[in-house]
Amino acid sequence: MVVGAGSAGLYATRTLLAYGYEVLLIEATDRIGGRVKSATLGDMRVELGAEEHYRATGDNPVWPAIRDYYGASVYGDGYQGASAYSMDDGTETCWDLSTATRRCRDDADVGTADEVWSWYWRPSNHEDPDTTLAQDVFTEFGVDADHRAYHLYDAGFAGGSYATSLDRLGARSLALQSNQWDLSEGIQVLVDKDLGYSDALETVWWDAVVAQADLLVGRPVVQIDTRGDDVVVTDDTGARHAGRQVIVTVPIGVLQAETITFVPDLPDATVDAYNGIGMDMGMKVAMRFSTAWWETEGSALAWLVTEGPAGACWVPSDYKSGTTSFILMCYPMGRNAELLNELAVDAGSGSAGDAAILQAVLADLDATFPGAPGMASAHYEDGLVQNWGAEPYILGAYSYPMVGTFPTASDNLRMDLQQPVAGDRIFFAGEATSVARSATVPGALAEGERAADAVHAVNGSPSDAPAVPE
Numbered sequence: 001m002v003v004g005a006g007s008a009g010l011y012a013t014r015t016l017l018a019y020g021y022e023v024l025l026i027e028a029t030d031r032i033g034g035r036v037k038s039a040t041l042g043d044m045r046v047e048l049g050a051e052e053h054y055r056a057t058g059d060n061p062v063w064p065a066i067r068d069y070y071g072a073s074v075y076g077d078g079y080q081g082a083s084a085y086s087m088d089d090g091t092e093t094c095w096d097l098s099t100a101t102r103r104c105r106d107d108a109d110v111g112t113a114d115e116v117w118s119w120y121w122r123p124s125n126h127e128d129p130d131t132t133l134a135q136d137v138f139t140e141f142g143v144d145a146d147h148r149a150y151h152l153y154d155a156g157f158a159g160g161s162y163a164t165s166l167d168r169l170g171a172r173s174l175a176l177q178s179n180q181w182d183l184s185e186g187i188q189v190l191v192d193k194d195l196g197y198s199d200a201l202e203t204v205w206w207d208a209v210v211a212q213a214d215l216l217v218g219r220p221v222v223q224i225d226t227r228g229d230d231v232v233v234t235d236d237t238g239a240r241h242a243g244r245q246v247i248v249t250v251p252i253g254v255l256q257a258e259t260i261t262f263v264p265d266l267p268d269a270t271v272d273a274y275n276g277i278g279m280d281m282g283m284k285v286a287m288r289f290s291t292a293w294w295e296t297e298g299s300a301l302a303w304l305v306t307e308g309p310a311g312a313c314w315v316p317s318d319y320k321s322g323t324t325s326f327i328l329m330c331y332p333m334g335r336n337a338e339l340l341n342e343l344a345v346d347a348g349s350g351s352a353g354d355a356a357i358l359q360a361v362l363a364d365l366d367a368t369f370p371g372a373p374g375m376a377s378a379h380y381e382d383g384l385v386q387n388w389g390a391e392p393y394i395l396g397a398y399s400y401p402m403v404g405t406f407p408t409a410s411d412n413l414r415m416d417l418q419q420p421v422a423g424d425r426i427f428f429a430g431e432a433t434s435v436a437r438s439a440t441v442p443g444a445l446a447e448g449e450r451a452a453d454a455v456h457a458v459n460g461s462p463s464d465a466p467a468v469p470e
Contacts, residue, residue: 001026001233001241003221003260004249006034007201007441008430012247012448014209016455021462023213024241026233028220028250028393032206035251035394036441038196039286041384042325045196046286046316048386050441052078053197055184060442063188065204070195078189080318081300085110085152086307090367100297101371112141113152120157121178126171130403133158133174134167155336156305160312163397163439164280165334170403177401179409182436193320197441220393224248225263226422230466242466244459245425247451249444252432253279253395266421270428273416277405277432281337281389282397285310285330285361289379292326296371301328308364309336326379330361333397337389344387354385398439399432414438418450424458427451 002009002016005027013023031037035049053075056063066074085104086093094104104110119125119140126136137153138144145154150166158166162174190197219235224246226232231246250260255274265271292315294301304313310330317327332340343360344353358380365376388394406412417433420426429451430444437443 001231001243001246002249003224003233003246004028004034004430005032005215005217006249006251006430007036007444008448008451009034009247009249010206010209010448011445012249012429012452013213014205015449015452017209017212019452019456019462021456022464024243025213025215026219026221026235026241027215027217029391030218032210032215032217033198033201034444035388035398036198036201037386038198039384041286041327041382042288042317042323044193044317044320044323044325044327045199046327046329046384047197048284048286048384049388050197051189051316052187052440053189054187054440054442057184058182058437058442060183061445062201062442066190066200069204070192070200074190074192074195074200075188076191076319076321078187078316078319079302079314081302081315082297083303084294084301084369085156085305086368088148089307091370093369095297095299097297097299109147109149110152112143113149113156115141116153116157120171121175123172123175123179126175129170129172129407131171132167132403133169133171136171137166151307152305155311155333159333159336160305160331162400163282163333164278164400168278168280168334168400168402170401170405173401173403173406173412176406176409176412177435177438180436183440183442189316189319191319191321193323221260223261223263224426226425227263231422231425244463244466245427245455247427247429247448247455249428249430249448249451251279251394251396251430252277252399253389254393257395259392262426266426269416270419270421273413274432276402276413277417278400278402279396279398279432280334280400281341282331282333283337283340283357283385283387283389285332285357285383285385286316287328287330287358287361287376287383288381289326289328289376290381291379293372293375293379294328294365294369296369304368306364306368308360308367309340310361310364310368311336313365328365332361337387337397341387341390344390349390354387357385357387358383400439418447420454420458427454
């Protein structure tokens, strides 16, 4: 049995099916794909979940599978154009253009913030295992939460790259984890305006997996019982399902919320492992406008960091071929996402909550460009909000290293969570168990495959599913 039909669960199922197993795949929501989710806005597909693609480095199976099916031209470069950074409440917003009215190279604080990219990943710069990255940033650069450039480190770096806030990242843990990275440094994106990430994965893999497996959707698992010889999984309808083993691929936030009861209790080492890996509120906010009002310096916008809740933003319509839409994607993470979620709850959640989030993000953008005051609201047409932290069976964006997640390079909580429990009958897999490629689709796939291979190593060969005990 596999619990969770996200990338890890689907790939684990695919691997088990290839070995010849009968697989029951149980998904809590009404859709497969997990945090890979594509939707239509204007005349193009937008990614409300994972968006970046990595090349074949690190034996990444996504790259060759999608290229083989759609052709090499399916991929192209993302983040096209120049970067802009809001400063001093938008009055001194700069661009990294030599011709810009306010050039980022003339702002020393922006230049200092750029140094974090060559500094954060070196373990020798973070000898204290108990400091957060915010503390080390203050020690190294003299930048604290009251500094005019703090948002560049917080929303721009911690939010944009690790889906959290700067003071929640473990400095040494992050450096040790970063040195394990084995995917390509450069990223690619799908450039066909009618093709989303979830569309491509369903076509090349998931449609076949669903056709062969026994899939249950809309059936949240509430209990996993290993007191008998076999594993008994109970869903929220009261239905019980039996199997030799179970691979649990729910997000780390769901494990932390303990929405699934394990009988008997999981070992302390497992609980400590999932509680010691970070997972924060996060969302993606896609907005369609009547024009590219943000191009105040005559350049496309590759990357924007605001001082408000929008956080980091980019323009996916610039890399989607043939589109006539103007779409800005914003990426509120950590405390920015928590602030927006509070506004949504106060508004009553649902569509009213999404409207409140959109209004707050538009207000932030209205004040970001000195040459375009109020233009976000003036040119706004419609938008989509994907609030991952409010999804009850996701409960966050993706995992990140906290203080203590990586005591050493070879001793870390991600590896601890990989360990099977209950006599090799419960296995965990997902992007959060990946040491070298966490927070990525390839990481989730590799972990699903690892867990399926481990199940097969225990069994030796497939066998019929056991009967559900009375």
